Amino acid sequence: MEEKKINPQPNPDTTSAEISHQHTHQHTHAVLNRMSRAIGHMEAVKRMVEDGRDCSEVLIQIAAVRSAINNIGKLILEDHISHCIVDAVEHGDHQALEDLKIAIEQFVK
Ligand SMILES: [Zn+2]
Numbered sequence: 844m845e846e847k848k849i850n851p852q853p854n855p856d857t858t859s860a861e862i863s864h865q866h867t868h869q870h871t872h873a874v875l876n877r878m879s880r881a882i883g884h885m886e887a888v889k890r891m892v893e894d895g896r897d898c899s900e901v902l903i904q905i906a907a908v909r910s911a912i913n914n915i916g917k918l919i920l921e922d923h924i925s926h927c928i929v930d931a932v933e934h935g936d937h938q939a940l941e942d943l944k945i946a947i948e949q950f951v952k
Pocket of ligand 1: 922923924927928
């Protein structure tokens with residue numbers, strides 16, 4: 844797993860999202876790359892099912908995709924806490940903390 848540090852430099856694909864969110868999320872590019880990889884992986888698993896591959900092999904690949912998706916969530920959470928939540932605490936934004944609590948409850952289920 845490569846963990847590249849990406850400069851918070853807006854590119855045409857992320858500019859609008861960064862403006863609306865008003866925070867620098869240092870892992871956005873890594874999140875997008877990992878999402879693309881997970882989608883590709885899931886498509887490969889779909890082909891395995893279509894080709895009638897061994898169910899145990901399919902299950903192992905599903906577990907791998909699930910773990911990859913979980914790690915994407917952790918990365919998003921990390922970014923959110925280091926930027927949005929730090930900012931919310933500084934500005935006494937209790938709603939952001941409530942929202943995070945609800946999101947974590949769903950995420951760790
Ligand atoms: Zn955030």
